[in-house]
Amino acid sequence: MTKTAPRRSRARPVQDPSQDTALPAGKATINDIARLTGVSKKTVSRVINDSPLVHPETREKILALMKQLGYTPDPQARGLAFRRSFLIGMIYDNPTAQYIVNMQYGALDALRDSGYELVVHPCDSTQEDYIDSVRRFALQQKLHGVILIPRVSEDEQLAAALREIGVRYVRIASIPLDAGPQMVVTQDRQAGTEAANYLESLGHRTLGLITGPRRYRSTIERGGGFVEGLNERGVELPADYTYEGGYTFESGVAGAEYLLAKSPRPTAIFACNDEMAAGVYKAAMRRGLSIPGDLSVVGYDDSPLASQLWPALTTIHLPIRDLGRQAAQMLLSDEPAPDEAATSAPRLVTPQLVVRDSSQRPKG
Amino acid sequence: MTKTAPRRSRARPVQDPSQDTALPAGKATINDIARLTGVSKKTVSRVINDSPLVHPETREKILALMKQLGYTPDPQARGLAFRRSFLIGMIYDNPTAQYIVNMQYGALDALRDSGYELVVHPCDSTQEDYIDSVRRFALQQKLHGVILIPRVSEDEQLAAALREIGVRYVRIASIPLDAGPQMVVTQDRQAGTEAANYLESLGHRTLGLITGPRRYRSTIERGGGFVEGLNERGVELPADYTYEGGYTFESGVAGAEYLLAKSPRPTAIFACNDEMAAGVYKAAMRRGLSIPGDLSVVGYDDSPLASQLWPALTTIHLPIRDLGRQAAQMLLSDEPAPDEAATSAPRLVTPQLVVRDSSQRPKG
DNA sequence: CTGAAAGCGCTTACAG
DNA sequence: CTGAAAGCGCTTACAG
Numbered sequence: 001m002t003k004t005a006p007r008r009s010r011a012r013p014v015q016d017p018s019q020d021t022a023l024p025a026g027k028a029t030i031n032d033i034a035r036l037t038g039v040s041k042k043t044v045s046r047v048i049n050d051s052p053l054v055h056p057e058t059r060e061k062i063l064a065l066m067k068q069l070g071y072t073p074d075p076q077a078r079g080l081a082f083r084r085s086f087l088i089g090m091i092y093d094n095p096t097a098q099y100i101v102n103m104q105y106g107a108l109d110a111l112r113d114s115g116y117e118l119v120v121h122p123c124d125s126t127q128e129d130y131i132d133s134v135r136r137f138a139l140q141q142k143l144h145g146v147i148l149i150p151r152v153s154e155d156e157q158l159a160a161a162l163r164e165i166g167v168r169y170v171r172i173a174s175i176p177l178d179a180g181p182q183m184v185v186t187q188d189r190q191a192g193t194e195a196a197n198y199l200e201s202l203g204h205r206t207l208g209l210i211t212g213p214r215r216y217r218s219t220i221e222r223g224g225g226f227v228e229g230l231n232e233r234g235v236e237l238p239a240d241y242t243y244e245g246g247y248t249f250e251s252g253v254a255g256a257e258y259l260l261a262k263s264p265r266p267t268a269i270f271a272c273n274d275e276m277a278a279g280v281y282k283a284a285m286r287r288g289l290s291i292p293g294d295l296s297v298v299g300y301d302d303s304p305l306a307s308q309l310w311p312a313l314t315t316i317h318l319p320i321r322d323l324g325r326q327a328a329q330m331l332l333s334d335e336p337a338p339d340e341a342a343t344s345a346p347r348l349v350t351p352q353l354v355v356r357d358s359s360q361r362p363k364g
Numbered sequence: 365m366t367k368t369a370p371r372r373s374r375a376r377p378v379q380d381p382s383q384d385t386a387l388p389a390g391k392a393t394i395n396d397i398a399r400l401t402g403v404s405k406k407t408v409s410r411v412i413n414d415s416p417l418v419h420p421e422t423r424e425k426i427l428a429l430m431k432q433l434g435y436t437p438d439p440q441a442r443g444l445a446f447r448r449s450f451l452i453g454m455i456y457d458n459p460t461a462q463y464i465v466n467m468q469y470g471a472l473d474a475l476r477d478s479g480y481e482l483v484v485h486p487c488d489s490t491q492e493d494y495i496d497s498v499r500r501f502a503l504q505q506k507l508h509g510v511i512l513i514p515r516v517s518e519d520e521q522l523a524a525a526l527r528e529i530g531v532r533y534v535r536i537a538s539i540p541l542d543a544g545p546q547m548v549v550t551q552d553r554q555a556g557t558e559a560a561n562y563l564e565s566l567g568h569r570t571l572g573l574i575t576g577p578r579r580y581r582s583t584i585e586r587g588g589g590f591v592e593g594l595n596e597r598g599v600e601l602p603a604d605y606t607y608e609g610g611y612t613f614e615s616g617v618a619g620a621e622y623l624l625a626k627s628p629r630p631t632a633i634f635a636c637n638d639e640m641a642a643g644v645y646k647a648a649m650r651r652g653l654s655i656p657g658d659l660s661v662v663g664y665d666d667s668p669l670a671s672q673l674w675p676a677l678t679t680i681h682l683p684i685r686d687l688g689r690q691a692a693q694m695l696l697s698d699e700p701a702p703d704e705a706a707t708s709a710p711r712l713v714t715p716q717l718v719v720r721d722s723s724q725r726p727k728g
Numbered sequence: 729c730t731g732a733a734a735g736c737g738c739t740t741a742c743a744g
Numbered sequence: 745c746t747g748a749a750a751g752c753g754c755t756t757a758c759a760g
Binding site (some may be wrong): 365393394403406409412413437439440441442443444445446447568 | 753754755756759
């Protein structure tokens, strides 16, 4: 070892580092930095890891050389020594394309220049072994943490499995399912109630509801909040004016066809996402019903689709990109002390009603 | 070293491996496998890397123990020794959400159980330093390879930069821009011609075209193929019946508004993606024009949107998921000899016209 | 067909 | 504030 070191420095002669073009960008190692600055690699390591135990001058000298050589520590080597990687996993189960992509953009916003990268991991939560497959993924990649998106974020067994193997996670969900630092809460119930208040205040008394699948927590919250909101204002939503959709366009069509055949016909429909609301448009068009003249429609998400529909859709704004950004940020931040963590409040995101052109007072 | 080994095996006593629960799943190392099977770790390494230089019985014994302990080699350690990672990068510049997500699903189809993971890397090709940022990403992560999606796949400077640093890539593009093993070719010109042939055969003589941005190769190919196809059949498309859109819904609306104000008014519009075609629907609706009665519309992509529109959109089917799958597969496969590589044919994907309800003979 | 030694580029644990 | 030694879990280069 004591022999090879000098030999290497002769093989790659670097007298004046400022003149040096022999080291290709991104190929310098901690040993090069240590050798050229005349310190041990441990000291360089301290600078890499922001240790306060380095003399300011030494630190400056090292940082300057790193910058000059375009040195960045090798995440694999660092990871091997740390026994974990610099990868964040995003785990999800088939929401809409817009939802996934915006969530990814948000997470990447937070990860930019952090040295962490995003590894995507869609899965099928209806499969028996999906938890095991996520566990294997997290374990093998030694993930720094994972972001869980509905509906997998609502699965307590998944969360338990991740805790058991010591993998950090942040869950994005309708309600607080975990301690503060593990949660971004979208408060869907509140949004459902807001939709109800709005439509009731316009004068609607006969309403229809198209929910997501029963196994989604958001279905309980959005739908439940809507029904509650109506009840509080003295309007009842009969059980047969609710249709269980699948958060898909086609199920929105089917739901609207079911509801619009009712007598009395609802004058307003709340669809629990924009895709289904678009389906309601199609069904209404086919029946020759005009929106909002004959039927008011309110959606949920405020995806690009909402402003593309004609008339533009009144909907609940969900800041998806922001959710992704916050979740990733929480994974990067240092863990608070366990006792604080248990009691600290989760991040609350407040959904907002966006009134556009698909809703008005009912006729007559 | 020779002292620690026996001590470790006493610290974790493993008499009969089948009874052993001391080694937590996914925590065994190459040393455990070597020790418990009584071979050197080099031999275990040979099994991991499918070397033929292992006695079949030895191999079986090792494989059996690996399976039993749930052992998988640590990708970080392997990567550090190999000087590359087991990560595939997907590089793209803001296409539609459906496009991105399907491409990701496709790539993941090919990567499943391969030991490779997908790292997503959106970027902004209008930024000066984007090539440098992709280069840093590939270098720092020591990517096994990257998948380039339009429009970044069309950037020769990016491709050159990647070649220079020795990072493998597969480009998905309209035309062959590289040697066979680096290309998945979507043959957009052919598709544009097919759209032209179809509309001309219906009897349309006055047509409109809404393209993507000029800097996209697909614009040249789809638009050019369309114009060529019409010309070959004796129909001319005047320059002012072409509108340069931006592959967005809004630009589709603007393009249709421009074209539908023309006199004579086109009886058919070819929009170079489905999003813009949806914009054409909106503009037509606003003007009280019925589709396909007053206006035939043909799109491109066959995204879910196409069958959701009403009437359902006639469009060119692009098998996006399949493109992603093929590209990833090509990155995983062994490199052919350089001389073969240069001459071998690229993967050709044949776009297919899907006739739905948005097109018919012109009136009168 | 098999293995001992050295190394990939970092960090931890310890000593000063 | 600084460093020498050992180690993370693998592979390469060499020897047999």
